[in-house]
Amino acid sequence: MAIRDVLKMGDPRLVAPARPVEDFASPDLGQLIVDMHDTMRSLNGAGLAAPQIGVGLQVVIFEVVANPRYPDAENVPFTVLINPVLTPLSDVIEEGWEGCLSVPGMRGLVPRHAALRYQAFDASGQPIDRSVSGFHARVVQHEVDHLHGILYPMRIRDLRYFGFTDTLFPGQALQDD
Secondary structure, three states: OOOOOOOOOOOHHHHOOOEOOOOOOOHHHHHHHHHHHHHHHHOOOOEEEHHHHOOOEOEEEEEEOOOOOOOOOOOEEEEEEEEEEEEEOOOOEEEEEEEEOOEEEEEEEEEEEOEEEEEEEOOOOOEEEEEEEHHHHHHHHHHHHHHOOOOHHHHOOOHHHEEEHHHHOOOOOOOOO
16 A cells, blocks of 8 residues: 655646556556556545646546545446547536645636536456446546646636635535535
8 A cells, every 4th residue: 555645726737738557567567557546545535636636647547435525426436447438429528626635625617518528548457438427427527637737726717716625615514625
């Protein structure tokens, strides 16, 4: 088990595009996924992208099961996506509050596609093809943005809806991001 340091907004590695994974049999890839999982869980994250721990590869993980940072979110099964491609399923855009382990203590109202299809490979190199909506779709878009050097504040339309979690949601038991 290795819990890695999460890079914070302002680190240039977070805005660099990630490279595709080419070697699915690499022991380094397996260890990266284990480290990402341990890091995400230790911080109550809903997801984590490899660039957030300083690894410039197209790998994301996510899972939501009774997450204290997102108390109203539906459960999302643990998923590893390698070299993901997203395709919106409609033009419907929904705004929702997001936080990020790389932008700790803050939240913002972010527009995202309400439904999408994601295609990728799992940790074994097997194809994944799913259509999702709701919070699941939001989490996937947020994490895949990291692979393109995009942090959620870059997507906020109105900065009046971006601020510190404890100020935006006073008295709520949301943990720092």
